[in-house]
Amino acid sequence: MDPSAPALQLNALACRRGTRLLFRGVNLTMSAGDLVWLRGRNGSGKTSLLRLAAGLGRPAQGEVVRPGGTPVLLGHTNALKDELTVAESLHFLLGVHGLVQDAATVDAALDRFGLANRRHQRIGQLSQGQRRRVALARLAASRSRTPWLLDEPHDGLDAEGTQALDALLAEHLRCGGSVLMASHQAPSLPGRVLDLDAP
Known part of the structure; x- marks a missing residue:
């Protein structure tokens, strides 16, 4: 992919939930190395926008253009x-998303999030923060520069988990990837803001 080409474009995007208009007229062009913080009050449509950007729904108006390929979506759940x-779960997630599933890749991804010593532990025995780390480890196994769409990725993480995620995001951006991240907290990395509450 040409580094100067857009990775993701939202053109005059609108979304309805039933009869309620969540947002309209949303425009965004993301290129290699871009991080965009998606802001908005609860119910403003942040998750819906991420799903539309990933191709998991049709907008009420406008269009989504994905010249950078199908984005990687990591939801709130x-x-x-x-x-x-832990290892079986990550292996399954990688397979669902068409990523490399070999043992070395799984081990390296778990190690990025401090989970190597828990690879044989069952998910049901983990804390909420540890579960979040397992889900995020999928990103560590993604070697493509396709856009990452992240819904509250820092939820449940302690300081160590937050540091591991921020380091991974910075690496993805340095390698020409892009990130659209919905969060109630400002990211530690520099970027732009897309505010769904803005008039």
């Missing part, structure tokens, strides 16, 4: 099964 081990 972790989508993990309690009965699987």
Whole structure:
């Protein structure tokens, strides 16, 4: 992909939930190395916008253009099964998203989030923060520069987990990736703001 080409474009995007208009007229062009902080009050449509950007719905108006390829979406929920081990869970997530699933990749991704010593532990035995780390480890196994769409990625993380995630985000941006991140807290990395509450 040409580094100067847009990675993701939202053109005059509008979204409805039932009869309620969540947002309209949203425009955004993201290029390599861009981090955009998606802000808005609860119910303003942040998650809906991320889902539209990922191709998991149709906008009420406007269009989504994905010249950088299909984005990687990591939702607010972790989508993990309690009965699987940490390694099995990550292996499954990588397979669902068409990523490399070999043992070395799984081990390296878990190690990035301090989970190597828990690889045989069942998800049901983990804290909420540890579960979040398992879900985030999928990003560490993604070697492409496609945009990352992240919904409250820091939720439940302690200082160590936050540091690991921020380091991974910085690496993705340095390598030509881009990030659209919905969060109630300002990211520690420099970027732009897309505020759904703005008039």
